[in-house]
Amino acid sequence: MKIKLFTHTDLDGVGCSILLKRYYGKENIDCEFCEYDGFEHNINKFIDSGRYASYEYVYICDMSFGEDTAKRIDSLEALKRKLCLIDHHQTAIYLDKYEWATVEEYKKDSSRHCAMSLLYEHIIGTAKDAVQKMKISTPGVKSFIEIVRRYDTWEWYTKYEDEEPKIWDDLLYIYGKFTFMDIVLKRLEVFGQLLITTNEEFLLSIEERKRQEYIERKNSLLKTIKTNGFNVGVVFAERYISELGNELCKLNPDIDFVAMINMDGYVSYRTIRDDINLGEFSKLFGGGGHAKASGNQIKDEVILDLLQRLFQN
Template structure:
């Protein structure tokens, strides 16, 4: 007999789909949160028959269970841990541990891709185009390569995963991969996925108006309360506000924080690790500990949301030769204009130079990070120019 303990996300359940394809009714599967995994491992070691082969995928155990699993293995027990998080790399010290963050060709690994390789190497699964395609979709979504490659199929697979129950998803995928030459979405799935995309867009538009920004340790973080669509929301807010180092989405009911970044210089797994969590460089999470609550909730609750840049302007445009006008919560105005071919200047409403920059982007990031400024509407821009011209006429 076999037993699989895996994560509750798409990558973790992807491992369950492969396990069903490989072992059928001979395997028992339990999907776990990070916190519940260790309880499941303890139960297994105390209650399961020793001839049951244990797989742990997309998750790693605590120090106590690490020692117990080593003892279990050394006394003849069968266990294989497969993970792709860098916080688990020390498990490679054990014969039963296999942790790969990035392969020799530079591709990021996922729990599903590692488990698939293991099953193939041990001749436990039959490969097919459909299974290959499914594993790659899961891998690209979990490692965020889908965003770089604009792989919407991977994105939609994750959306489908959250639209139906885990049992239904698992059953659908197993049946499809057993009976199809290629992976696909059926007509009904296409329709509900189209409807879901519209729903996500509306949700993101609403949450954009609730985001606040603040400095936490060495980073400037964007914080928003959100219980749904963390991947889509974090990605869109990161692109909408690139001056922010990362986006923190607070699920108050679940007492969890999800972290996302679009920047290569930021590793949110390190941020999450400070609060006892973990994950990937661009996507991670942690529990809402007392320290995290004080920093992300108590210290920011009084802050006003970040204002969005005006979207329908004809005159006050970014990188405009006539200048781009920004405003702050304190009603201060800043004009970003081109000084010469390779120098942009920021002036305040009194005409005083603040800083010079090599590009418009650098100037805008400075304003948004230090003043939480936003691009104003055309009507405000025109009024500002009229006042500015009047001052020039009067010699002010």
């Protein structure tokens, strides 16, 4: 059995890979980690190549694409019957009309989904193999799904004051995706739960100190601009994006949200205000996301214009 997975690079996307490896067996999963920028192009290349024919199932988790690609997929019977798209972003709701897509932002209890929690519900609701279901229904796996959900929805901070989700996101950053997946899968298999080692506690303390220093430095470099009726704090940043955005908003109450630009030309937006929808804001520039967290790629022509201005006499 060969399973193809396209998923995001964050804790939620990595969690989807862990869940599918636990369910199908890690040797059966061909996982491709993707960033939002260029994802639609990559999916169309995958379709063009016809490689989907060699997989029993194709999963797309925590990612989405435009209507043209959706219509193309829906016209390909051989692809759509094996495809399962799972997403929880508000800006992808329009895909839920397709039989092969499940897009839900909220759970039945009104708490917010992450892709991993939605993938779990989908598998439990559709799988017929009771033994395989048991592999992802253990207390340890369910606990990890909730850890990922709380981190991705930021409920660890806004609702529960629970540091454990942030700890596991830090460990993902420290170990990298592939080592992190191996560690989580092994601990779930051997111990039935996720444990933090003494050595990891030491590494986490160092990482926390680095994070605080990084936030302080970026706060000192923050510039404020007015655009589309908003006061926006702008900074160049590569690390700790969610924590950085949240802290910069708290440290600078005069701004509506923060725009963090990385070296790849991607802008991440974060806000702590309830009256702003950043998902809609980023759609103005071809992006998407949630009300309080979204992003988009900067167009090449904008980058070229900026460089020309930068080196003008």
